[in-house]
Amino acid sequence: MSNDVDPLRLRFPALFREGYVDYADCRVRYTTEAAPEELVSRLHLVAVTTDAKIVVCRSEQGWRFLPGGTREPGESLYNLARRELMEEAGAVLHGEPRYFSAHVANSNRAKPFRPHLPHPRAYWAYAIADVQIVGAPTNPSDGETVVEVLTLPPAAAADYIEEQDPVHADVLRHAQAMGLVRP
Secondary structure (H helix, E strand, O other): OOHHHOHHHHOOHHHHOOEEEOOOOEEEEEEOOOOOHHHEEEEEEEEEOOOOOEEEEEEOOOOEEOOEEEOOOOOOHHHHHHHHHHHHHOEEEEEEEEEEEEEEEEEOOOOOOOOOOOOOEEEEEEEEEEEEEOOOOOOOOOOOOEEEEEEEOHHHHHHHHHOOOHHHHHHHHHHHHOOOOOO
16 A cells, blocks of 8 residues: 555644664665565564554563564564564464565665665565464564563553664554554
8 A cells, every 4th residue: 555545643743753773774664565675674563463462572771672583694574573483572473474664674784784785675574463472572682682571462562662662662553553553
């Protein structure tokens, strides 16, 4: 669906407004158009449990977020979703992730964050994923350390992460408004 005809963008003006991400030195814009798979460098998941709760994570630095992260060399999006869910939430993926939006990121840097990632344009994709928590996050040594994983009703999950990540909070609210997540 094109942003030009998406009535939900009126409900989420901050999400759809073009912005700048300081830590990545890039301009971003949110879209509901399909992200070209080869240009997806990051993926975050609205992970839904069998009882319709949303998985949210908290790092040892206090950051609250939806599970997900950066693509590894040669990694498929499916394997990226599987890996990040286990690393950050101790969750297994059931079925295929259902992609619904992305941020188009246009970098100002001379080189990509990692050599294998698309540059200067990349997509930070978002998908719905059916999951089951099976244990603690695996917390690899090269990533953030997740110290808490919660499963919350969608509205409570958005409120929980909004304090640290208002963008992911609005992505979750947008997915709910699109009917992709039950209230």
